[in-house]
Amino acid sequence: MEQTFQKQIPVGGGSWVTVEVHGDPGAPGLVVLPGVMSDARAWRRVASAVRAWPSVAVVNRRGRTPSGPLTDTYSLRTEVEDLYAVLDAFDGTRAVFGWSYGGLIALLAADERPVRQLIAHEPVMRPFGLHALPDLASADERRDRDATVDIVNRRITGLDPARVAALRADREVWEDLRRLSEPLYRETLALNESVPDVMARRADRVDLIVGGASRGTAPYGTSFDDVRRRVPAARVHELADEGHLVHLEAPLQLAELLNGLAD
Known part of the structure; x- marks a missing residue:
């Protein structure tokens, strides 16, 4: 689907995040939360190939243009609160998809706020990096x-x-x-904060994705295993032969899997 508009959302500490919306901006859909060393632009090919939801909203997390700065009080909690602000702005969101650090943020957010469906690709957590x-x-x-x-x-x-x-x-x-x-640096510091032994307790459904090239190997496969143990009810899906940068290396395959996981 085509990108239709960009929305700016104010968040804590005088900062803001921007969201690129693909598809019908008035229809509930999928919120995509990229991780470290990534932005909304890097996810356009995936977003354009997603068909299972009427809209796809890709977040430019704070700290990357054109979103605002991290601010002095930045922490993992900051990211969770930012995601809440996005979900408030896109009322009726049907699913949240997080990649890497974005996956960890989404899992923690779903520990406190009801989420209909949460999908995470190779989320990372302490001691990653x-x-x-x-x-x-x-x-x-x-x-x-x-x-x-x-x-x-x-x-x-x-x-x-x-x-x-x-x-x-x-x-x-x-x-x-x-x-x-x-x-x-500050994002890596934040993702190494302590997290609960159980995450995503308020998600109705959790789907975790791991690449076949990552599974069982450091750093992404081992971090995935650490997360998996904290989400006992999650369904696990493998993208054969793919690695952590699947959104860049195999965006159509990732989009096809996401379409198939739509609840």
């Missing part, structure tokens, strides 16, 4: 975005040096990664 926090803090203090991108790709996601060098050689791609890395 914990070992790299000192280096991320140092790079953030220096505002060295090249170092931040290098740390997340090498030390957290485990890309080999040749792959990182190829990314750096593509100036447009690397600049986009630098832009998206600005809030990364």
